[in-house]
Structure formats: C-alpha cells, structure tokens
Amino acid sequence: MTKTAFITGATSGIGKFTAIHFALNGINLVLCGRRQDRLDALKVELGKEVKVHTLNFDIRNKESVQAAISSLPNEFAQIDILINNAGNAHGLDTIQDGSVDDWDAMIDINVKGLLYVSKALIPQMIERKTGHIINIGSTAGKEVYPKGNVYCASKHAVDAINQGMRIDLNGTGIRVGAVNPGLVETEFSNVRFKGDEGRAENVYKGFQPLKPEDIADIIYFVVTRPYHVNIADLVVMPTAQASSTIVKKEI
Ligand code: NDP
Numbered sequence: 001m002t003k004t005a006f007i008t009g010a011t012s013g014i015g016k017f018t019a020i021h022f023a024l025n026g027i028n029l030v031l032c033g034r035r036q037d038r039l040d041a042l043k044v045e046l047g048k049e050v051k052v053h054t055l056n057f058d059i060r061n062k063e064s065v066q067a068a069i070s071s072l073p074n075e076f077a078q079i080d081i082l083i084n085n086a087g088n089a090h091g092l093d094t095i096q097d098g099s100v101d102d103w104d105a106m107i108d109i110n111v112k113g114l115l116y117v118s119k120a121l122i123p124q125m126i127e128r129k130t131g132h133i134i135n136i137g138s139t140a141g142k143e144v145y146p147k148g149n150v151y152c153a154s155k156h157a158v159d160a161i162n163q164g165m166r167i168d169l170n171g172t173g174i175r176v177g178a179v180n181p182g183l184v185e186t187e188f189s190n191v192r193f194k195g196d197e198g199r200a201e202n203v204y205k206g207f208q209p210l211k212p213e214d215i216a217d218i219i220y221f222v223v224t225r226p227y228h229v230n231i232a233d234l235v236v237m238p239t240a241q242a243s244s245t246i247v248k249k250e251i
C-alpha cells in the first residue's frame with residue numbers, strides 16, 4: 001500500500017532531499033515549511049511522481065501547527081511516516097555573549113516545534129497501531145562543543161525525546177528512531193551565521209562534508225526496513241569528521 005510521509009523543514013537541505021528521495025520511491029508527501037515559493041516548486045516537481053500536499057506554518061506556533069494538520073484533506077490525513085526535521089542553529093556564541101532571541105528560536109523550533117507536530121500526529125498512529133517517527137537529532141545531541149551551548153542543548157533534548165517517545169510508544173506498533181548527522185552542507189550555516197555566506201562556506205571548506213542526499217538516502221533506508229526492525233539511533237559523520245571538534249581538513 002502506498003505510504004504517506006509528513007516532512008517538516010522540507011523547503012531546504014535534509015528535508016528537501018528526503019522529500020525528493022521519497023517521491024522517487026513512490027511515497028506520497030505532506031511537505032511543510034514557511035517559504036511558500038519553495039513549497040509550490042516542490043509540489044509541481046514532485047507532484048509528477050507522487051501525490052503532494054503542502055502546509056505552510058511556523059512550527060513555533062502551536063495553534064498554527066494544529067490548524068495546519070487539521071486542514072489536511074482526507075487523502076493525506078493518514079500519516080505513515082513522520083520526519084521531525086525542521087530546525088536550525090541560530091548563532092555561535094559563548095553562553096555569556098549569546099542572544100536570548102537566538103536561544104528562544106532554537107528551543108522553540110528544535111524542541112517545542114518537534115513536540116507540537118508529534119503531539120498532533122501520534123494519536124492517529126496509535127489508533128491505527130502503526131507509524132514510524134524519525135527524529136532528526138545531531139552529533140550536537142551527543143556531545144557539546146565550544147559556543148554550541150544552547151543548540152547542543154536543543155539537540156540533546158531531541159535525543160531525550162527520541163528515547164522517551166520510544167519508551168512511551170512501546171507496544172503501540174509505532175516505530176521511533178533518530179538519525180543524528182554530523183556536518184552536512186545545507187543552508188544550516190547560512191541560517192546560523194544570519195546570511196554571512198563567507199562564514200557559512202568556511203565551515204565546509206578543506207574536507208568533504210556530507211551532502212543532504214547522503215542523509216536522505218539513510219532516512220529512506222531506515223523507513224524501508226521490515227516492520228519488526230526499528231533503527232533506534234544512528235550517528236552519521238563525514239569520513240573526515242571524528243567528533244564535533246575533530247575534523248581533518250586536509251583529506
Ligand atoms: P536547512 O537550513 O537547510 O533547513 C532547515 C529547514 O527547517 C528548512 O526547510 C526550514 O524551512 C525549516 N524551518 C526552520 N525554522 C522553521 C520554523 N520556525 N517553522 C517551520 N519550519 C522551519 O538545514 P538542514 O537541512 O541542515 O537542517 C535540517 C535538520 O537537520 C535540523 O533539525 C538540523 O538541526 C539538523 N542537522 C543539520 C546538520 C547540518 O550540518 N546541516 C547536522 C545535524 C543535524 P523554512 O525556512 O521554509 O520554514
């Protein structure tokens with residue numbers, strides 16, 4: 001039976017390439033983000049392969065999240081796969097210099113937004129006794145690096161929520177797992193450095209970072225395992241990376 005995936009943060013990077021990979025493999029899509037032009041373009045492009053519905057909402061706003069999900073037409077209302085991917089780092093500063101607005105953004109988007117979407121979609125999965133939730137964490141959810149403070153905290157929270165969801169949903173038929181990437185070249189650093197392209201590009205210079213396609217391929221692998229197999233927690237780094245702070249720039 002054709003499945004339907006709900007992908008947050010589908011307008012860019014990991015979410016966008018996961019949408020493309022899913023579409024090419026026949027998975028219908030509900031694609032979410034705030035940039036309507038990008039949602040429209042994806043709908044036209046991927047609509048050639050599968051059924052696509054788009055939802056424009058700011059994941060920080062719980063009423064908007066609920067209203068968007070309630071508005072899903074019948075043919076998209078049954079979600080088989082939830083990819084909790086929307087998120088970003090905002091700023092890279094010591095705790096003493098960090099901006100409270102950046103902290104709010106990271107906690108509201110990466111943690112609370114993920115919870116709002118999950119809260120809205122889990123009941124129907126419980127009712128149907130099936131579903132698969134993939135939480136996109138990070139190596140920043142496994143270790144803390146200098147100036148990473150609140151971003152790392154938000155991703156450690158995703159790690160805890162991933163474990164908590166798996167424990168609480170055990171026995172419901174819902175699979176829960178996390179994919180935790182290391183350095184992936186997307187718009188992530190453009191957002192972190194607030195549009196400073198030179199600084200963003202520098203993050204990925206001198207080594208081969210992961211591409212969003214690499215993570216999309218892994219997410220597709222995770223969701224296509226037999227039903228009795230749940231990949232609970234997966235960390236993926238570029239070969240050049242050993243930890244958040246150890247990256248061999250010369251290979
Ligand atoms: P991008 O910046 O390329 O994509 C981020 C996506 O999140 C966009 O589609 C954006 O859509 C969406 N988003 C951001 N803020 C909001 C919001 N307030 N409401 C709704 N949607 C929002 O980054 P990545 O693809 O790299 O990041 C995706 C996930 O992967 C994040 O959770 C990130 O933490 C994680 N990650 C990334 C790594 C990397 O090195 N790139 C490594 C480890 C984890 P729009 O702006 O249209 O709303």
Ligand code: 8X3
Nearest residue numbers: 138139140182183244
């Ligand atoms: C993104 C990876 O190392 O830039 O989660 O924080 S990192």
